[in-house]
Amino acid sequence: MILLEFAAQGVRGVAPAGGRATLRPGYNVVAADGATLRRVVEALLYPDPRDGDSLPRAAGGPAGAALRAGLTLVGNDRVTYRLVRDFAAGAQLHRFDAEKRSFALVAQDLAEISAFLRETVGAPPPARLSAVLALGAAELPSRQGASGVGGGASLAPARQALSPEQARKRLAQLQAELEKARAAEKLQVQLDGLQARAFKLDEALRGSANLRDGLETAEAARADLAPVAAAATLLGDDPEARLAAFDRATAKHDEAVAKVAAERGALAEAEARGAPRPLWTDPLFWGGVGAGAVLALGGAALSGVAPGARYLALLDVPAFGGAAWIALRWIGAVEAWERVARRRKVVDDWEKKIEGQYEKDAGDVRAAIRAIEVRSPAELREALGRIADADAVVAEWRRRLAEWEGSAEIRAAAEERVEVDEAQRALEARMAADVGGFVRDVRSVEMEIQRLEGELATALPPAAAPPPRPVAPAAGGTEPLRGLLERAAAELGGSPAAAGRAVAQKASQLLTGLTFQRITAAQVDDRGGVHAVTGGRPVPALTLPPADRDVVYVALKLALLEQALAAGKLVAVLDQEAFAGLSDGARRVAARFLKQIARPGQIVHATTDSAFREAADHSA
Incomplete structure (x- = not known):
C-alpha cells in the first residue's frame, strides 16, 4: 500500500x-x-x-x-x-x-x-503500525515517566576520574581527535553547502516529476490497449480500409444469403409436393389407351358389316392422343423432380462458395473481433480509435517532457546537479580518507579537553565510581526499550530477544553515527534486556542518561522499521519531535538512513527541519 x-x-x-x-x-x-x-x-x-x-x-x-x-x-x-x-x-x-x-x-x-x-x-493492522511502523515523541523513554523521582540527570552513573598519566594520555588522544573534528567540521560545512545546493537544484528539476508521471500514466493506459494493438496488426497498414471492405463484404454476403434462403424455400415447397406418381398408376392414361384400342378394334370389326363403321376407328386418334398427352406431362413432372435434386446440390455448392468467399474477405476482421472480445465492427472501430487517442496522448506528453528538458535553464540545472554530485562524492571520499569515520563535534572535544586540563591543574585524586543505579519502569508499565521489543516480537513473530538480535547490527551502526562513536553498539541479552556499548564495555541501557536512552530507542525503532519496510510495500509515519534531542549532524545521519530504508515502501515524516527536507525524495 x-x-x-x-x-x-x-x-x-x-x-x-x-x-x-x-x-x-x-x-x-x-x-x-x-x-x-x-x-x-x-x-x-x-x-x-x-x-x-x-x-x-x-x-x-x-x-x-x-x-x-x-x-x-x-x-x-x-x-x-x-x-x-x-x-x-x-x-x-x-x-x-x-x-x-x-x-x-x-x-x-x-x-x-x-x-x-x-x-x-493492504493496510497494516493498527498494532503493527504502532509497534514498528510509527515513531512519535510520546513513546521515547524520557517522555514515559521512566526517569524516576530523582530526575533523569541523577540516573547517569558518576564518572570515574583519571590519573594524571591517564589524563595526559587521554589529552593526546583528544588533541588528535580535535584535529580530525576540525577537519571534519570544515568538510561538513562544505558538504552541507553542496547538499543545500543539491536540494535547491532538485526543487528546480522536480518540475519534470509531473511530466514524467503524466507520461507514465499515458504509457500505462497505452499498455492496457496492447491486446487491441495486437488485433489491429491483423488488419494490415490501413485498418479503416479493411473495416470498410468488411462492411461491403458483409452486405454482399447478406444479400447472397437471402437469395440462397429464397431458393431453399422454393425447393422446400417443391419437395413438399412430393415425387410424381408412376404413369401406370394413372387411370386417365389407361382410360385413353383403352378407349383408343376399343375404337380401333370396333371400327375394324364392324367395317365388314357396315362399310361406314370403319370411320368409327378414326376416333382412336384423339383417345390415343389424350393418353400420349398424359404420358408427356408425366415425363415433364419426372424431369422437374430430378431438377429439384440437382438444384439443391447447386444451391449447397453456391452457399459453400458464398461462405468461403466471405471468410476470405472478412476473416481478418472477424479474427480481430474475437481477439479483443467485442461484439461488432463498430466496437472494434471504437477500440482502434482508443489506440489512436492513446498514442496521441503519449506523443503529447513526450513532446512536453522533451521541451521541458530541452530548455536552457533546465539543461544548466541538470549539468550543475551532476557537478554537485561529483563534488559531493569527492568531499565524502576526502572525509573518509582524512577523518576515517564519525567524530564528535569540535565543541564536545574542546569541552572534554578543558575538563581534563582542569583536572590536571588541580590534581584531584580519582574518585571511586558508585555502582550504576538502574531506572525503574513507569508505574504499572514496562520498561520502554523492552516494551518496544515485546511489541515488535508480537507483530513480527519470535521472542523479544530474537527480535532485538535480528536488528542489533543495524541499530549499532546507526547508534555509532547518531552519537558520533560515543555509543558504538547495542546488544540484547537472552531475557530481552538492552545494553549499550560505551568505552568498549557494555552497560545496561537503563543506566544511561535520558537523552542517550532516547537515542538507543530511536536506533532500535528505526532498525525495526527498516526490517518491516523491506518485507513489502508499507507506509510508516514519523514525528519530528522524536528527533528533536539530536544534534544537527545526528539528524542528518538519521535523514540519510530514513531515505535509504524508505526505498521498498514509503515513509511520511511530519517535519519542517531542513536536515530532513534536504534528504527527502519528496517534500509536500
Missing part, C-alpha cells in the same frame, strides 16, 4: 488548512504536526465513529465547522482507491475504474471500509 495524496480540512496542525499534500513512494517530508498527522491517518485507515472527538480543531474557524480528511492510495492489488471522510457525516471509499476512467463507490459503512482496507488494499 502506497499513499498518493493526503488532505485535511478544519484539523489543527495540518498545513495548509484544507489543502492537499502529494506523496510518492520513498521518503516524504510533510509540513504538519506529527501527532495530529498520525492520528488523522489512523482515523482514515482504521475508522471509528468517535474519531472526530479526538482530533484538534483548527483555530479561527466557526465552532461547528466540519472536520474532513481524505486519502488517495494504491493498494497491494495495484488498484487506486480514494477514501473521503467527514467525521460528522460519514465516509466513502471509492475504487478507480480504469475502463470508465472514474471512481466507483465500494463502501460507506466504517466497519466495511476498515475490513476492506486491511484485507484487500
Whole structure:
C-alpha cells in the first residue's frame, strides 16, 4: 500500500488548512504536526465513529465547522482507491475504474471500509503500525515517566576520574581527535553547502516529476490497449480500409444469403409436393389407351358389316392422343423432380462458395473481433480509435517532457546537479580518507579537553565510581526499550530477544553515527534486556542518561522499521519531535538512513527541519 495524496480540512496542525499534500513512494517530508498527522491517518485507515472527538480543531474557524480528511492510495492489488471522510457525516471509499476512467463507490459503512482496507488494499493492522511502523515523541523513554523521582540527570552513573598519566594520555588522544573534528567540521560545512545546493537544484528539476508521471500514466493506459494493438496488426497498414471492405463484404454476403434462403424455400415447397406418381398408376392414361384400342378394334370389326363403321376407328386418334398427352406431362413432372435434386446440390455448392468467399474477405476482421472480445465492427472501430487517442496522448506528453528538458535553464540545472554530485562524492571520499569515520563535534572535544586540563591543574585524586543505579519502569508499565521489543516480537513473530538480535547490527551502526562513536553498539541479552556499548564495555541501557536512552530507542525503532519496510510495500509515519534531542549532524545521519530504508515502501515524516527536507525524495 502506497499513499498518493493526503488532505485535511478544519484539523489543527495540518498545513495548509484544507489543502492537499502529494506523496510518492520513498521518503516524504510533510509540513504538519506529527501527532495530529498520525492520528488523522489512523482515523482514515482504521475508522471509528468517535474519531472526530479526538482530533484538534483548527483555530479561527466557526465552532461547528466540519472536520474532513481524505486519502488517495494504491493498494497491494495495484488498484487506486480514494477514501473521503467527514467525521460528522460519514465516509466513502471509492475504487478507480480504469475502463470508465472514474471512481466507483465500494463502501460507506466504517466497519466495511476498515475490513476492506486491511484485507484487500493492504493496510497494516493498527498494532503493527504502532509497534514498528510509527515513531512519535510520546513513546521515547524520557517522555514515559521512566526517569524516576530523582530526575533523569541523577540516573547517569558518576564518572570515574583519571590519573594524571591517564589524563595526559587521554589529552593526546583528544588533541588528535580535535584535529580530525576540525577537519571534519570544515568538510561538513562544505558538504552541507553542496547538499543545500543539491536540494535547491532538485526543487528546480522536480518540475519534470509531473511530466514524467503524466507520461507514465499515458504509457500505462497505452499498455492496457496492447491486446487491441495486437488485433489491429491483423488488419494490415490501413485498418479503416479493411473495416470498410468488411462492411461491403458483409452486405454482399447478406444479400447472397437471402437469395440462397429464397431458393431453399422454393425447393422446400417443391419437395413438399412430393415425387410424381408412376404413369401406370394413372387411370386417365389407361382410360385413353383403352378407349383408343376399343375404337380401333370396333371400327375394324364392324367395317365388314357396315362399310361406314370403319370411320368409327378414326376416333382412336384423339383417345390415343389424350393418353400420349398424359404420358408427356408425366415425363415433364419426372424431369422437374430430378431438377429439384440437382438444384439443391447447386444451391449447397453456391452457399459453400458464398461462405468461403466471405471468410476470405472478412476473416481478418472477424479474427480481430474475437481477439479483443467485442461484439461488432463498430466496437472494434471504437477500440482502434482508443489506440489512436492513446498514442496521441503519449506523443503529447513526450513532446512536453522533451521541451521541458530541452530548455536552457533546465539543461544548466541538470549539468550543475551532476557537478554537485561529483563534488559531493569527492568531499565524502576526502572525509573518509582524512577523518576515517564519525567524530564528535569540535565543541564536545574542546569541552572534554578543558575538563581534563582542569583536572590536571588541580590534581584531584580519582574518585571511586558508585555502582550504576538502574531506572525503574513507569508505574504499572514496562520498561520502554523492552516494551518496544515485546511489541515488535508480537507483530513480527519470535521472542523479544530474537527480535532485538535480528536488528542489533543495524541499530549499532546507526547508534555509532547518531552519537558520533560515543555509543558504538547495542546488544540484547537472552531475557530481552538492552545494553549499550560505551568505552568498549557494555552497560545496561537503563543506566544511561535520558537523552542517550532516547537515542538507543530511536536506533532500535528505526532498525525495526527498516526490517518491516523491506518485507513489502508499507507506509510508516514519523514525528519530528522524536528527533528533536539530536544534534544537527545526528539528524542528518538519521535523514540519510530514513531515505535509504524508505526505498521498498514509503515513509511520511511530519517535519519542517531542513536536515530532513534536504534528504527527502519528496517534500509536500
